[in-house]
Amino acid sequence: MVATLVQLIINGLLLGGIYALISIGLTLIFGVVEIINFAHGEFLMLSMYASFWLFQLYGVDPYLSLFMVIPAFFVIGWATQRIIIQPIIHAPPLNQIFATVGVSMVLQNAALFFWKADYRTVRTAYSTLSLKTGGLMISFPRLVAFVLALLIIAALLIFLKQTYTGKAIRALAQEKRAAMLMGIDIYRMYRIAFGIGIACVGAAGAILIPIYYAFPTVGALFVLIAFVVVILGGYNSLVGALIGGLIIGLVEAFSGFFLSPHLKEAVYFVIFIFILLLRPVGLFGRA
Amino acid sequence: MDMSLNVMKSSWNPFHPRFYFPLALVVFLFILPILPQKTYYQDLILMIFFWGTLAAAWNLVGGFAGQISLGHTAFFGIGAYTSTLLWLEFGLSPWLGMFAGAGLAILVAIGIGVPCFRLRSHFFALATIAFAEVLRYVASYWRGLTQGGVGLLIPFRPALGSFMFHGKLPYAYIALGLMLLIILVSAIIRNSRFGFYLVSLREDQDAAETLGVNTSRCKLIALIISVFFTAVVGTFYAQYLLFIDPDSVFSLPFSIELALLTIIGGLGTVIGPIIGSFILTPLDVLLRGWLGGISAGLNFIVYGIVLVVAVIYFPRGIAGWLKTWYEPLLNRLPGSKLAFAPGGTASSPPYTTRATNPGNPDPPDEQITAPLFKAQSLTKYFGGLAAVKDVSFEINQGEILGLIGPNGAGKTTIFNAITGFLSPDSGRIEFRGKEITDLKPPHKVCLTHIGRTFQLVKPFNNMTVLENVMVGTFSRVRGAKGAREEAIKVLDFIGLLKQRDSLASSLTIADRKRLELGRALATKPELLLLDEVVAGLNPRETEEIIKIIRAISQQGITLFIIEHVMKAIMTLSHRIIVLHHGEMIAEGTPEEISRDKRVIDAYLGEEYLA
Numbered sequence: 001m002v003a004t005l006v007q008l009i010i011n012g013l014l015l016g017g018i019y020a021l022i023s024i025g026l027t028l029i030f031g032v033v034e035i036i037n038f039a040h041g042e043f044l045m046l047s048m049y050a051s052f053w054l055f056q057l058y059g060v061d062p063y064l065s066l067f068m069v070i071p072a073f074f075v076i077g078w079a080t081q082r083i084i085i086q087p088i089i090h091a092p093p094l095n096q097i098f099a100t101v102g103v104s105m106v107l108q109n110a111a112l113f114f115w116k117a118d119y120r121t122v123r124t125a126y127s128t129l130s131l132k133t134g135g136l137m138i139s140f141p142r143l144v145a146f147v148l149a150l151l152i153i154a155a156l157l158i159f160l161k162q163t164y165t166g167k168a169i170r171a172l173a174q175e176k177r178a179a180m181l182m183g184i185d186i187y188r189m190y191r192i193a194f195g196i197g198i199a200c201v202g203a204a205g206a207i208l209i210p211i212y213y214a215f216p217t218v219g220a221l222f223v224l225i226a227f228v229v230v231i232l233g234g235y236n237s238l239v240g241a242l243i244g245g246l247i248i249g250l251v252e253a254f255s256g257f258f259l260s261p262h263l264k265e266a267v268y269f270v271i272f273i274f275i276l277l278l279r280p281v282g283l284f285g286r287a
Numbered sequence: 288m289d290m291s292l293n294v295m296k297s298s299w300n301p302f303h304p305r306f307y308f309p310l311a312l313v314v315f316l317f318i319l320p321i322l323p324q325k326t327y328y329q330d331l332i333l334m335i336f337f338w339g340t341l342a343a344a345w346n347l348v349g350g351f352a353g354q355i356s357l358g359h360t361a362f363f364g365i366g367a368y369t370s371t372l373l374w375l376e377f378g379l380s381p382w383l384g385m386f387a388g389a390g391l392a393i394l395v396a397i398g399i400g401v402p403c404f405r406l407r408s409h410f411f412a413l414a415t416i417a418f419a420e421v422l423r424y425v426a427s428y429w430r431g432l433t434q435g436g437v438g439l440l441i442p443f444r445p446a447l448g449s450f451m452f453h454g455k456l457p458y459a460y461i462a463l464g465l466m467l468l469i470i471l472v473s474a475i476i477r478n479s480r481f482g483f484y485l486v487s488l489r490e491d492q493d494a495a496e497t498l499g500v501n502t503s504r505c506k507l508i509a510l511i512i513s514v515f516f517t518a519v520v521g522t523f524y525a526q527y528l529l530f531i532d533p534d535s536v537f538s539l540p541f542s543i544e545l546a547l548l549t550i551i552g553g554l555g556t557v558i559g560p561i562i563g564s565f566i567l568t569p570l571d572v573l574l575r576g577w578l579g580g581i582s583a584g585l586n587f588i589v590y591g592i593v594l595v596v597a598v599i600y601f602p603r604g605i606a607g608w609l610k611t612w613y614e615p616l617l618n619r620l621p622g623s624k625l626a627f628a629p630g631g632t633a634s635s636p637p638y639t640t641r642a643t644n645p646g647n648p649d650p651p652d653e654q655i656t657a658p659l660f661k662a663q664s665l666t667k668y669f670g671g672l673a674a675v676k677d678v679s680f681e682i683n684q685g686e687i688l689g690l691i692g693p694n695g696a697g698k699t700t701i702f703n704a705i706t707g708f709l710s711p712d713s714g715r716i717e718f719r720g721k722e723i724t725d726l727k728p729p730h731k732v733c734l735t736h737i738g739r740t741f742q743l744v745k746p747f748n749n750m751t752v753l754e755n756v757m758v759g760t761f762s763r764v765r766g767a768k769g770a771r772e773e774a775i776k777v778l779d780f781i782g783l784l785k786q787r788d789s790l791a792s793s794l795t796i797a798d799r800k801r802l803e804l805g806r807a808l809a810t811k812p813e814l815l816l817l818d819e820v821v822a823g824l825n826p827r828e829t830e831e832i833i834k835i836i837r838a839i840s841q842q843g844i845t846l847f848i849i850e851h852v853m854k855a856i857m858t859l860s861h862r863i864i865v866l867h868h869g870e871m872i873a874e875g876t877p878e879e880i881s882r883d884k885r886v887i888d889a890y891l892g893e894e895y896l897a
Contacts, residue, residue, distance in 0.1 A: 102592070
């Protein structure tokens with residue numbers, strides 16, 4: 001029983017690392033640009049396909065494809081901010097919500113159009129590899145995914161703490177006007193923040209493809225989890241997104257084992273609703 | 288004389304285009320379903336009515352009240368499943384099941400709405416998605432009840448009682464009836480107090496509250512009406528297709544489509560969603576026909592692009608644009624020269640500032656000899672910082688009390704504590720001898736006849752000046768006609784009558800301050816709290832506002848004023864209290880205050896004496 005519990009904790013945490021990486025991009029975008037990117041899941045889906053095709057067509061290992069996916073998705077995020085969000089940055093929430101909802105519709109259905117509804121995954125030499133110690137089994141690609149996710153998150157946090165651009169982005173998230181008065185080009189920072197947020201979710205897609213399937217609506221599945229994580233962690237706290245991701249990973253592992261894998265979504269939403277009711281700023285958010 | 292003020296009359300001239308043109312449109316709608324021979328086109332017309340009704344229902348919440356629901360599919364699904372299950376299991380006629388479904392959907396909506404309406408707009412949208420997803424899981428996994436993903440098939444047994452008919456026409460007319468009903472409901476709401484309240488809370492919730500709008504209740508009522516129609520149409524859908532499954536009635540794209548139709552047609556307008564349906568539903572059918580053959584999903588790509596382009600470049604939709612030629616068209620039609628509403632256009636007699644008494648409260652209670660307002664030992668902490676510490680003061684009937692102090696002294700905190708935006712940590716607030724210390728939310732305070740303005744003015748930008756003030760007058764006049772008349776008096780009094788039909792967003796800063804004042808005055812306060820109404824104005828504008836404030840005072844309204852402009856506060860106030868670091872450091876007449884050593888040190892500065 002103890003072994004089972006430990007196994008569940010490991011499974012949950014490994015899963016939670018990826019959830020954290022997806023959610024941290026969403027949190028960064030919300031914290032800085034003050035919009036919820038309803039197309040976030042579709043960017044995940046795109047990057048999963050990107051890694052898939054890089055592997056399928058050119059034999060690029062998914063982990064190696066990170067080096068292409070991250071810069072490419074930064075540019076995609078940058079462009080999305082510039083072309084779609086920037087014109088409506090001062091518009092009412094409705095316009096902002098439906099702008100990203102529209103992007104999500106286009107991307108999801110474009111994927112359906114170009115790549116059909118087939119489930120696609122990458123079979124590598126290490127896909128089924130796992131480490132076995134003391135009755136525990138740790139899937140190698142899941143472990144790699146977890147480590148990479150944490151490394152990327154750590155790099156992001158260091159970037160935000162140490163560099164001028166990072167500090168400017170944090171300043172902007174705290175007080176827009178003061179940031180402007182300090183000579184920060186806020187529109188440029190919005191583009192960078194959006195770019196980084198999308199690069200994060202892009203990276204998540206690349207490290208997810210060895211352990212999961214790509215299909216046109218895969219993003220919708222993960223983005224709902226990311227929403228729960230963001231609400232749980234506090235929508236303006238990056239550390240909250242990290243911890244929230246790990247918690248949701250654990251919840252999924254445990255509810256899958258003790259209840260039913262089918263009910264895990266229902267469990268997320270119950271958490272979601274309780275957080276909204278009891279602590280709308282999340283566990284680590286500030287009011 | 289402005290026509291817009293006088294169109295609401297009981298007897299209409301049937302030969303005026305304003306009457307016969309809309310009537311002709313309705314007649315056209317009734318003929319429309321029998322025009323085509325092919326059932327394909329009958330189905331198309333039916334779907335236009337179907338989507339128009341749903342979009343108009345969504346518009347009540349998303350457009351008028353500005354609460355963006357992405358979960359309306361949940362209510363549609365509840366309506367469809369409830370009536371279908373009641374019919375299949377118990378043989379209950381779907382006509383009755385329809386109301387059972389609507390009732391259940393309303394209960395769920397209340398359960399969702401009460402907690403979620405507290406959330407900021409983006410999160411409200413998110414929460415509604417989550418709730419709709421939960422219901423989809425319930426429908427998918429509660430197989431014993433819903434047969435899960437297999438769906439429910441309704442055996443075709445045509446009869447009136449079973450809500451099943453041969454051919455499409457009966458369904459088309461039911462859908463048309465629903466659509467006309469929701470248009471009527473929307474039109475009534477738009478021109479009523481409730482409609483004004485919804486738009487005002489969409490534009491600025493805090494400002495709406497201070498004008499006496501119970502924003503939570505208004506949002507909930509709008510949601511209930513919207514959900515009722517959505518669930519009823521859900522039953523209609525089940526009876527028309529005779530098959531439902533979780534993926535078709537609980538789908539996110541469904542919720543988005545309602546918004547899309549409304550945005551394209553014209554958000555927050557009565558006919559916008561209908562126009563949206565008339566344009567997009569045929570487009571949808573065509574696209575499915577043309578593109579669906581090539582590949583699934585291509586029509587949604589087009590929708591997505593249309594949606595993005597629309598919210599970025601055409602957020603006002605088609606209805607906003609139609610408006611610009613609807614009136615000229617009416618004027619060109621025969622009969623436009625006739626008087627539309629016989630009975631004349633009796634204009635309200637001209638008012639002068641002196642002659643009017645718009646803000647005059649009910650005559651004060653004879654027995655009240657105690658001060659009108661009393662604050663005792665008010666204390667409010669933010670974290671460890673005392674914003675207001677042990678502050679006590681009184682305001683007498685008819686007095687003008689000034690409140691001054693350096694920035695951060697706690698002045699606005701006191702206003703917020705009085706008007707129900709904050710609860711003081713300790714202390715007691717009394718108004719007309721009644722305790723109102725923890726009276727919340729702010730609309731309740733407004734209804735006790737305490738009004739306020741905000742330091743940073745909060746106009747309802749997308750309402751006209753007149754409509755802004757009407758939100759205030761509605762707190763004491765129920766009917767739109769009376770509220771309009773009262774509002775005009777107020778506008779005349781504050782000198783904004785000429786701008787009454789301009790959008791509030793187009794006003795200058797000085798006029799916005801007047802509007803803020805006028806709106807508060809429109810609620811007929813006995814005590815009016817003014818937060819820096821002359822800040823940022825030039826000397827001439829300041830002079831004019833001071834005149835208005837004096838006139839307000841002469842009507843017997845008690846005033847409590849925060850101000851940094853010394854000339855204004857010193858000439859206006861009968862008495863002044865001074866705050867410094869949250870504590871009251873002085874109280875007295877303007878002369879006493881200006882000589883008080885501590886006040887000079889803390890606030891006025893040495894040069895003030897010179």
